[in-house]
Amino acid sequence: MNVNPKYIREIGELVMRCDDVIEEPAWKALAFVFDITEGHMANSGFLYVDDEIIPAAAGIEDDLMALDNKILEFREAIFEACGHKFVQLLIQMNSAGKIHIDFEFDNPKRWNMGPSNYRAMREQLRPAFD
Template structure:
């Protein structure tokens, strides 16, 4: 896989993310979940982690990031192959490290509910050792 498609994906998510109370300028790290229900990309949402400890919900416009997501998935999956259910993109901009994890079968993985949203946002927080 080319590093350029990974950089393009992360850059696209960052450039288009918005949230009602998100500090889109001074955050340290982010975790974004890309969703592919029925084999089609349709959502990019997640969290920004700020240095002051604030965690903000954010989303990226799926239409704006669609081409970057397609370029990324095309670098992993061949034409006609089933796409993953979800992709988790974690990025720490201070350390300049990232991790991308695929969920191939479990539609409920990384699903936010009123009961789990606090623990899930901690589970998704990027940590690189």
């Protein structure tokens, strides 16, 4: 799949502007899951601070739609490249600036969290950059 890498850089820059990320300067890693359907997008995630895991959301107060719009633009670029639109997007980063993005095209519940899997999912989503 040939997609311009600028999207990854721009998404990473926008994630770094998110309020929850800025408000927790000690974070070492983060993970955000975006659920995308036609006409709706939601996200949830975690900030990892040593052994502590803090629930977080990806939002920029002074530019509410910036990240969502960039993700939709990225989704269109992926669609043009491979003919499929992702239904979930996983963004993982560490404080050194490494970023990993993963897609789910078929299962809209792949990274969903609920009472039965919340603890397991927050560990499953923890970035491992080795």
